Amino acid sequence: MTARRGRPPGGSQTRSRILASARRLFGERGFEGASVRAIAAEARVDPALIHHYFGTKHALYLAATELPFDPRAPQRLLEPGIEGLGERLVGFALDIWDRPDFAPVIAGIVRSAAADPAAAAQLREIVIRQVLTPLAAALGRPDAELRATLAGSQMIGLAFARLIVRVEPLASAERERIVRAVGPTIQRYLTGDLDD
Template sequence: MTDPKRRGRRPAGEDTKAALLAAAREVFTEQGFDGATVRAIASRAEVDPAMVNHWFGGKQGLFAAAVELPVTPEFIRERVFAAGPPGEIAVRVVRTFITTWDNTGGGGFAALVRSAATQESAAQMLREFISVVFGGALRELDVDRPELRLGLFGSQIAGLGLARYVMRLEPIASADVETLVATIAPTLQHYLTGDLPVTQR
């Protein structure tokens, strides 16, 4: 008699991948990206840590899959932040993200933004998305008040995703990429590298 639990190599592999994704979302939510370890995630999923590299190529790839990012944080650092003059970072950010999101209709990011309003776990993952994808690269710019800049930057990116893919707010929802680049990038660039007002306490 065939053991009903033995379903072949592909189903078992897919089960392992799904278990890792579920565990990763829990551990990233609880401990953040920096605090989460591959070993802890694999332990939560009850699989060998080597499976993280096998399926996702490492922790960054696993994080991207868990948040359903179309690109990895390393891709953003190398292809967006470090790919040209610092004064044109915002242009590259807006163009890259809108183009990528448009190809998936907003994809998992739209679902994440939608869920963040009512689920703390989703809100935490959204905060991790902003911190992991942009935080390290922003700090490399050696600007003042990096945490404030990251918050302002993140609010613009999350707000753009909300307006275009969740609320479908017109004319933002149907605007062409270059129109959004031309109108949003200057504000985003100011958040990144411009002078921020100093308030008296």
């Protein structure tokens, strides 16, 4: 007798629907607040199917909050040269934040980091260790780690102001406006003289 495994009903469309519901509910309610049952109800699937696809609730959380993040991004941001690097980096971040499916995920990660040390460590890992420190180190300027954390403080503050506190006019400002306003800050933190 063959085990009842293999292709579950619906296939990859079902998986995407579960992920979209998980993003929305984890973003709104946090990890503890959003139950697998509620996510299943929102995605209109049986909770057992969530376990079939993702295993544990924690694995579902990791899959749902995984950013569409190309590991070669730091390299690609650097490729055109140092000039304009800060603006490219701000644009790169806004292109992720401005996706309606990811804005609540980013807000949820920052919100969780404010309350929970484990989530804060996850945020440090994503923003500082995977993106900004490699970038700062590749530039060969002294104090790469301080530079990366300064740039990180501006980017996280921007996410906080734009996605969570939603303070106007910053929250509704156009992408290009923010890129031109904040890009030079990041550029100076990564490449400039910090003691001037």
